[in-house]
Amino acid sequence: MSNDHGEELTPLRDRRRAQTEQEIAEAALTLFEKQGIDGTTVDEIARLAGVSPRTFFRYFATKERAALVPHRDLENRVEEMVSTMQPDEPLLPQLEAVWTEVLQAFDNGRSEPGRQLLRVRRLMRAEPALRSAALSLDEERLQALVARLTALTGSADELAARVLVENAGATVRVALDTWAEAIEAGRPVDLLQTYRRCRAVMHDAVSAQRVGQLSR
Template sequence: MTSSPSEPTGLRERKKARTRAAIQRHALRLFHEQGYSATTVDQIAAAAEISPSTFFRYFPTKEATVLYDPFDPVLIEAALAQPPELSPAAALRATAQTIRTQIAAEDWERERERQVLVFREPELRTAVMDKFAEGIDLLAGLAARRTGRAADDFEVRNWAGAVVGVVMAAFAGAAADPGADTLVILDEALAHLEAGLPL
């Protein structure tokens, strides 16, 4: 489908991103209010003032509204923009501090609610393992671009897997602590990784 003159591709993509964000926002609110299992796609669609068929154009399943991480592209873009002399791990730590100033507090609170839901709901916990596997590919690509090495390089993928491991541990710990600051815990996890994971 081509863009019309009155709706350039950039505008159309922004509108789609806003609709996707609205659907996820209403889904998370309903999951919080009435429970994940008790909430239906029809209820989410009604809350977002869209049809169920429109819902499925943005998310293939109910669980996808929780597993979708809108900040992944922001994180990668910010990490790639860090000074080239920083190691990949140091670039990720600097990125966490950079995005703290770029993302509104209410957006981070919603992201924290999403993470808590993922780690508390058994069926979502299982599904998120596939997302973390995708994260290895994402991080390997980031490391490759920052180091000039291949994304399928053995050491690059090992590093990406280690990052995913510490991120999983950090997020699981943050989900269990209502007062936790996810970005602080993430920074501590990456600092431990950067130090070689000493015990």
């Protein structure tokens, strides 16, 4: 097989893998919503997704992780934005720009990734096991982002990158929780506006702390 042919096949394999991931995720979410996580088995998820349990475990280590599949196009866009961040400019505004674009892509729960996100956030409120899995996955992603930013800035000390990433990530999590809770309570709010409010609170808190330190 020629290199050219191989290069053509790679995107096709990636698309097929992404499609299988999404099919398994859809099956997992449907069953979790209907009968809860404890009441759902991997065999049931695999059967609904049209794959074998063995195939399921090639994609996911646990049934909870199956419901947490990111949208590939959105993930690729995030990777692209992170790779173009400028190390000689403040990192926090750049991180916030990345998160803003991600939240815009969710379209307040109306886009495909947005609908999936809302389903997951609603389930997380009722299923501690799913919330725990989501927090663990978030931690893995944040650690990877810390490593990327540390390499980007050429710093041997990753403390600054870790603080920025953790704070930016926590602000997003609060915004997502607030948004999902409001929808669940029948008083929907706009996700992007909620994020902007959370971000403003965080900035105000940091500014107040700085003023307090300077006045001592």
